[in-house]
Amino acid sequence: MNDKVGFQGDGFNRRDVLKTAGASLAAAALPSMPAFAQSSVQLTLWSWLPNFRDQVDLFEAAHPNIKVNLVNAGQGGDEYTKLRAALKAGSGLPDVCHLEFQLVRSFEQLKALADIGPSANAHKDEFAAWAWSQVSDGDKVYAMPWDSGPTAVLYRNDVFDKYNLTVPKTWAEFADQAIKLHEAAPDVFLTDATFSDGGWTTSLLWQAGWRPFEVNGAEIRIQVNGDVAKKFAAYWQKLIDAKAIDAKPGFVTEWYTSLDEGRYATWITAGWGPVFLTSFAKKSSGKWRAAPLPQWDATKVASANWGGSTLAALAASQHPKEAAELAVWLTIDPKATELYTTKQFLFPTRKAILESSEFADKPFEFYGGQAVNKVFVESAKAVDPSFQWSPFQDYVNQTMGDKLGAAAAGNGTLAAAFDSLQDTLVQYAQDQGFTVKT
Amino acid sequence: MIEASAAVNGNYNGGADASPDRTMAASPKPPLRKRRRFRVSIVPYLFLAPFLLVFAAFLVAPLVYALYTSVFRDMLVGGRRFVGFANYLRVAVDSDFWGGVSNLLFFGATQVPIMLSLALTLAIVLDRGALHARGLFRLGFFIPYAVPSVVAALVWGYIYGPAFGPFSQLARGLGLPPPDFLSDRTMLFSLANIVTWEFTGYNMVIYYAALKAIPSDLREAAAIDGAGAWQYALFVQLPMLWPAILLTIIFSINGTLQLFNEPYLMRSIAPAVINTHYTPNIYAYFLSAANQQYNYAAAVSFVLGLLIAVIAGAFTWATRRGGGASR
Structure with missing residues (x-):
């Protein structure tokens, strides 16, 4: 109940999330589909952001060989409880998940997060310094900054x-x-x-x-x-x-x-x-x-x-390269990140938007x-x-x-x-x- | 009532069963008897199999797993370690756990008698029949039980609201200080009120069904003997209801000690009062969900289960002695 803060952290109507919860539960109950072709990779992404499919579609269009199964596994604490259960069971984990800033360190302690430094570090300067410091440890990067508060x-x-x-x-x-x-x-x-x-x-x-x-x-x-x-x-x-x-x-x-x-x-x-x-x-x-x-x-x-969240690739993913790409792309692509502020009303961590007058001067x-x-x-x-x-x-x-x-x-x-x-x-x-x- | 009908059935069936058995024993064909015995003994288990499978998979197996879990300690640094009974020893001296238990014992001692007396009174009034639209009342009393507890929490959250709740507004309108239903001191009573509202109708239905089963000739006999309504209720209905009352008391003890939903939902409006160890079940929930102390949560759950078994068992034992002698 008091995990609300976390999920309030994204500034959206909770009713929307309730609407999507049923659908995502049904999706979670289905077994993951086998890849159609040898070259096609299927990734599972857990997020409670409403209407996230729009950005995920953009990702799929840019990556024809990656299919993304978007699952709403609950907001904040509910998702973390499921993540921990899946970590304990050693199965049922997503490839990429939605994590609030404050929890990155906690899941890193469980060795649950992949170091995506190799693909992420190139984008370090595109983000607010404090946000980057919350997800990284030197050259190691455990999650991509997404929205903030x-x-x-x-x-x-x-x-x-x-x-x-x-x-x-x-x-x-x-x-x-x-x-x-x-x-x-x-x-x-x-x-x-x-x-x-x-x-x-x-x-x-x-x-x-x-x-x-x-x-x-x-x-x-x-x-x-x-x-x-x-x-x-x-x-x-x-x-x-x-x-x-x-x-x-x-x-x-x-x-x-x-x-x-x-x-x-x-x-x-x-x-x-x-x-x-x-x-x-x-x-x-x-x-x-x-x-x-x-x-x-x-x-x-x-x-x-206060609040705000990240996208993290999980260490247990069978497709570490694609998982890292998914987390990085969804947080740096100009079109996708602009949509977060105009559609889902997330407060950005990317300097390009933070510094744009379109965002700052909007009455x-x-x-x-x-x-x-x-x-x-x-x-x-x-x-x-x-x-x-x-x-x-x-x-x-x-x-x-x-x-x-x-x-x-x-x-x-x-x-x-x-x-x-x-x-x-x-x-x-x-x-x-x-x-x-x- | 239940016992009475069981006794009647027992007599008749017992007699019917006994005679073929005796003739069987005298029969000169033992193989047939053996086959029959075998068939008789496996058939009930086949019928029970669906239940037994579900029971084993969803109750026994998790219990065994929880018991197994409870003798380890998983640590963020250093991993899993066998600790024997250490978790249980810790529960024994854990003031958070026992604080929750004592909250509930107080809660049960005040709320259960009120709720059950209310349910009994309502059932007797409904049964008397001096009432128009009896079905409507019966349904009305029962409806709170069917209201999802999330909805109930929203409704009560509004009613108890310190700034915009109806009682607060009324008090302010009259120039009185608004009542605080959500403070440290009043919370248990506010919760008891919700639980009573929820479960009185449920218990009433159990009593009402038992009352309906009392043969009407008893009422006539009592009337002929000159018993009034009060005497009939006190000396005929109440003793006949005893098994049903006992059942509801056991349910209530069980339900009280496992109280979770109502306080958990009230936590959102009064987190300062309903802390993470307000009741033992809430404690176990937070231990495993947020604290990552699964092993300790398992131990807490086991001790709670044991406690419920002991209290319910002690109660049954005490009433069997008293109740049995009186009948």
């Missing part, structure tokens, strides 16, 4: 006007505005801090300079409750205690309504957020604007990423004619590439959501939750056979 803020212009708020440039200003709004209207909140969502929290911590993991083979350094976390915890704890912000879960009916009704004045979100918001906030169309994420230090602009009615992509493109430039994920990231996200979510709901403090998270993660890593340093 640089962070920024979407806010209600009407609510800001009504209560005379100013758009905060720093987190200190953000806190002042939150308290000011709370005093003027106790039932309206500057934002909803969704601490039960490990991915959301991680992106804000990433911006603050949090670097919790350092992995070196079987050795891992874990420090989730250091100075950055303590400063972060104290900041939000003050706002929670003052009831100046809400701390309810995101992506549920109450939350959608609260944004649409102006009960929440901002949504701290990512590159896929603007289009996703338009899918449910129908009433408030035209009242929204985008602004950069507030800064901790106004002189040093920092940003982070949106919903945002009062503002070119919102520009805000997110600027954010993408400031994403710090030094952030590393753990090799068991879904466990980290889940545990983090559990502990911080409970604290934000009034069960203990955020600072204590970070300490408890540290102990739990260290214990888990030791149980999994890692040598742990703190």
